[in-house]
Amino acid sequence: MRMTRLLTRTLRQDPAEAETPSHRLMLRAGMISQVAAGVYAYLPLAQRSLRKIEEIIRQEMDAAGGQELRMPALQPLETWQETGRAGAFGQNLFHLKDRRDRDLVLAPTHEEVVTALVRANVQSYRDLPLVLYQIQTKFRDEPRPRAGLIRVREFDMKDAYSFDADEEGLDRSYRRMMEAYSAIYSRCGLSTLAVEADSGAIGGKDSHEFILPAESGEDIILRCQRCHYSANAERATFRLPPVEAEPEQPLEEVRTPGVKTIAALADYLGVPSSKTLKAVFYSADGHVVFVTLRGDLDVNEVKLKNLLKCTELRLATDEELQGAGLVPGFASPIGLSGVHRVGDASIRVGSNFVAGANKPDTHLRKANYPRDFQVDVMADIALARDGHGCPQCGAPLSGIRGIEVGHVFKLGTVFSETLGARYLDREGVQRPITMGCYGIGVGRLLAGAIEQNHDDKGIIFPTPIAPYQVHLVALNVDDPDVSREAEALYQRLSAQGYEVLFDDRVESAGVKLNDADLIGLPVRLLVSPRSLKQRSVELKARRERNAQVVPLEEADARLQHVLGGS
């Protein structure tokens, strides 16, 4: 491809809206163009990368026994009401009406349709196992699209679905998919981490995310520094440091004027925050829920949501609190009745806590569970943090940020039971099909790759997903020798099957070299009057510091060497 023919140009200045490196660099390199919030046009350079990523995904899915198909993005709303997921997705589901006023949705994922397909086509255990996949555009009306391609409302995703006779079969399919995922990332030249994840509102037991470590990532991952434990913070469990046993003392009231936060309270009374009880109120599908946990911990809302099995969970408003007879800032589990009470396991670790008194400017000292108050449910609903103890070995956990570039779930029989996807086993008994689902965001993977591979000059593409392999740069194209030799080299390399981006523009050296660094193709070949004096080109790997001078006729052989024989 000649750069004089390429649709876009590079930008010298950073576009104002971009903050994240991948977003900024993709805009500057002319790869993407925003059409609406979270909606992008993929320009030729990006499109080539995306196609390479898709091709790698297809090869690995096929190798793992997958069959590619394609399901519609446009679906009737009823499909989503049958499984109750119209509600579960809520506002995130794009809704529209057709000319006859029928309700349609733009699908955010395809469990319903694929399950219905399998129901119609699978009758016997002989038809199983089965892995179906597609690469299809998904629509999710995200509350806040952000960071370029990292969180968007329209995006291409590879989604795969496995169908097995039983749990053991699912375990095999699941393992196989995880292996395929690892192969995909490694072939893309990326290092990822498989971590335990929350399975969401309608997940099954097991779920893993593939995380690409990156500063700009939205997810926090906790990894054990000693053993192999690693999990998304949404999911992670942890051990609390042991506390010394202390005899329970009698409850006493203490004046705490205007002290409303845990930090202020600990400071005011001169106790560590781990000696306080935190009260947090939520509205779960409209019902007030009272949560108590130790003051040094925060509520993990994902755990809480799973525990309550609700679809909408938000902090309660002060009005809702007062309606339930509670005093914001001084609310207390003690003497509380009439609301659903959830206690975190941490309130059993420690004693003689400071708690609210449920009247203004007053707290209680020496509160003890269960002596002074009870809860309706006791569970782990605390958020794990950097420094907490590993649930498996107790060593400290450390937190890193990362981008979720893949997510796999064991769905079990949730969908097959609801939608009636059954098969006959050997004994002639009807059983629900056991399912798994497996997703990779293609565009997010590209963005993640750039997050992980760039420097202050630009992108450093991993070869397998680079839009082109070689950036052939001619300096001084007015010089007939340069123009002739560069042209000849372009033709020759292209004929040999190399993917060459040929900078044949009339531009100064600085512009061309900076653009080459910005676009970040793996290898740069430079033809100039200077190099031609030695009948040579300069070859420089984007990742390397220095260039090497290579005789013109050896350029192909050197390229093959550098690109690893492709």
Add this chain to the structure above:
RNA sequence: CGGGGAGUAGCGCAGCCCGGUAGCGCGCCACGUUCGGGACGUGGAGGUCGCGGGUUCAAGUCCCGCCUCCCCGACCA
């Protein structure tokens, strides 16, 4: 949805407070000079100032309403 910010040429911005011919840098076009890390000169093209209403002799600027985009949070299979 809560908080903050912004919409003026393809990109980055000034002008708005204090109403009076719409500007700067980059990019773009032409010619010439340059030519290995974002060159220089000369001449040019390019704008419903986000949209609608109002005030006024006159609105990019003042007033009202709306829309869009970005950031933080909430949210997020």
